[in-house]
Amino acid sequence: MQNIRTIQQNIQQNLTNLTFNPQSVNPSIVFCRVKAQAQKDCVINVQIAEEYKRKLKKQKFTKNILQLGALSLLAFPAKALLAMNVSNSSTNNNPSSISSKEIVVATLKDNPSVFQEGDMLHGFGYDIAKRYANYLGVNMRLETYQDQQSLTQALKTGQADMALGLEHVVDDELTTNAIACNPATKNKLAEHGLDGNLHFTFSSTNQTMIDHSASFLCSQEQQKQTQTIASFYDRTLLQNDYSRNHFNKALDQKLPKYESAFKTGAQKHNHDWQVLAAIGYQESHLNPEAVSPTGVQGLMMLTQDTAEEMGVKDRTDALQSIQGSAKYLENLDEQFANIAEGERLWFVLAAYNMGPNAVKRIQKTLNDHGKDGNSWTEVYTYLAANAEQNSRFVQCMHYVTNIRTYLEAMKTTQDTQSA
Missing domain, CATH: 3.40.190.10 (Periplasmic binding protein-like II)
Known part of the structure; x- marks a missing residue:
């Protein structure tokens, strides 16, 4: 809790804001932002302090709140004081009623x-x-x-x-x-x-x-x-010469072959075509003949089940692979439509890598423990915290981070060329 001296200084600075530390056992208590014309124009608010004492006691807080008595001696401009609100809501962390x-x-x-x-x-x-x-x-x-x-x-x-x-x-x-x-x-x-x-x-x-x-x-x-x-937000991926040169070479020599297909798939299924291209580079380095030990193959490295579901008959056909991936990405985007637009892409990419149900299980676990399962920071933190127990989590973290890096690099390169 701010001490009396600090509060008096704030009054003199024409910006008084009493806030109980939201990290303490007491709830955050935020009064309004007020402009004190002069301390003589203020009134003593004993009744306010007493009301807070009763509310805190009713909620069975164990910490001694006798310090509230000091508040009763503090002066506030009576006309400026807004309605009180005692809550654990994040809005009570607002220090100045922005x-x-x-x-x-x-x-x-x-x-x-x-x-x-x-x-x-x-x-x-x-x-x-x-x-x-x-x-x-x-x-x-x-x-x-x-x-x-x-x-x-x-x-x-x-x-x-x-x-x-x-x-x-x-x-x-x-x-x-x-x-x-x-x-x-x-x-x-x-x-x-x-x-x-x-x-x-x-x-x-x-x-x-x-x-x-x-x-x-x-x-x-x-x-x-x-x-x-x-x-x-690691920025070291393309800092070494080998990785940067390999990426730039793919953009110069391989991407032009498939750019039209990426744009067509993106337009048909509501995507940014460069997101598709960045996935393609992460998955196969834009190699339509790529095959993994787990059986996924093609430029977009689709599983057999996903390929069949998306209508892809030949995964090694670059055009079919890109179109199937675009359709699948749209499906994933719809499954995570409740995520804020600014974070949804990371959820979609994570789901593309390890399956939507795996991501949803993590969201449920977070929600069950009082965390925000719709926050990518919380999901990423969970992946990092449990990485030693699940190698797929490590792969997913790298996967999403890498694609974000490639996507930013592609867009930056495009801006430079357009300038």
């Missing part, structure tokens, strides 16, 4: 921690910011700026609540919070080719949000999640 129930995150156009191309929007930094927005219980809106000057101006004028990926910040009016709060997490980011110095940036006047976000980012649970997300 307007419009959203947080505006500013970023630069070429921020490597955010991948934004067409309908695709994801990335290591983006996912961390999204988790913070979910923690606050608000939506997140990303605003992209062309240069650092316009971005910092947006922060200072309140057009953006925070910035992601702002570099070399030397400005007394701005404050940064590192995403990697300890050496272990920072090293993990570096291990996966990510920037260990990535941070959130705030206007220095927004002290409440600065403190609150630091508490979120540096919690033990979030640092584990940060390391897991870093593993998924």
